[in-house]
Amino acid sequence: MKFLRKILFPVVPIYYLVTWLRNTLYDLGIKKSVAYDFPVLAVGNLSVGGTGKSPMVEYLITLLQEKTQLAILSRGYKRKTKGFRLVDVLSEAKDVGDEPLQFKRKFPNVYVGVDENRRNGITNLRTLHPKPDVILLDDAYQHRKVKAGLYMLLTAYYDLYCNDIVLPTGNLREPRQGANRADVIVVTKCPVRITDQEKNRLQKKLRIKSHQSLFFTTINYGKELIGVSGKRSLETFKNRTFTLVTGIANPKSLLDYYRSYGLLFTHLNFADHHEFTTPELKMLENAETIITTEKDYMRLVDTISHNNLWYQPITIQFIGDKEGFNSRIFKYVENNL
Known part of the structure; x- marks a missing residue:
């Protein structure tokens, strides 16, 4: 490359x-x-x-x-739909994009819309009641x-x-x-x-x-991971090997943090907003423990059946x-x- x-x-x-x-x-x-x-x-x-x-x-x-009264508008990168869509907590990443779905599920009371035409998206958001x-x-x-x-x-x-x-x-x-x-x-x-x-x-x-x-x-980096079965301290993943899945532009900071924390993992690095193929999903289903980014989690949680799938929360300071x-x-x- x-x-x-x-x-x-x-x-x-x-x-x-x-x-x-x-x-x-x-x-x-x-x-x-x-x-x-x-x-x-x-x-x-x-x-x-x-x-x-x-x-x-x-x-x-x-x-x-x-x-x-706040509204978020994104184009919904790599979604399989077109035009304006209002994101719901039950939406799927393939329809609205991973990041908009992440925002909506974390902030359910905030409007989140997707539209590749931002003018059209703003017009549609302003028709909602109460109006943003x-x-x-x-x-x-x-x-x-x-x-x-x-x-x-x-x-x-x-x-x-x-x-x-x-x-x-x-x-x-x-x-x-x-x-x-x-x-x-x-x-x-x-x-x-x-x-x-x-x-x-x-x-x-x-x-x-x-x-x-x-x-x-x-x-x-949050000290607790979030997954399909609740929350778990990052500390509990020490002394055990897991699969780290990243489909973000640059995972360097996360890799550095996990290595400095003494964690043992196999890193599967994909392109930003990667669309996982059927063979890749089958491979991941066979992994014992998966930790991923929140954005990747939005794409994976609805496509694979895995009781040990977690994501790493992050905030800015x-x-x-x-x-x-x-x-x-x-x-x-x-x-x-």
């Missing part, structure tokens, strides 16, 4: 030009974006994945759900047909967008200057003990603009100035309601 990306380097200037031209047309108003008179927040990244978007969306849901007054767009940074009121851009500490180039050789969906559209930039997956000097270095390296706010987060972040979000929402 790395070799293929290298030989495709001549395509990089073409991809760069096409995405740059598209953004320029939107920036100049030649291509039209639709803005709204209520709060619309967009969370996304420049890279193709691995920035910790899902736990950030869940943090925002927790932050806003008590004070607003805040809409959170999941993975919509490049969806320029909708103009969000606040853009949040995530970038992983070990894989900063400023060190990357566009597809197909790099991992960026658009040129680095696309970061200028962001109102809030969050460096995710940071070392817990990141210093103020390192934060200042990153601020200069990312060329943070005067209108932008920069924050830093790290990952918290701000490293300094959590209140500054919360205040920035609340201020935007309150000023636009």
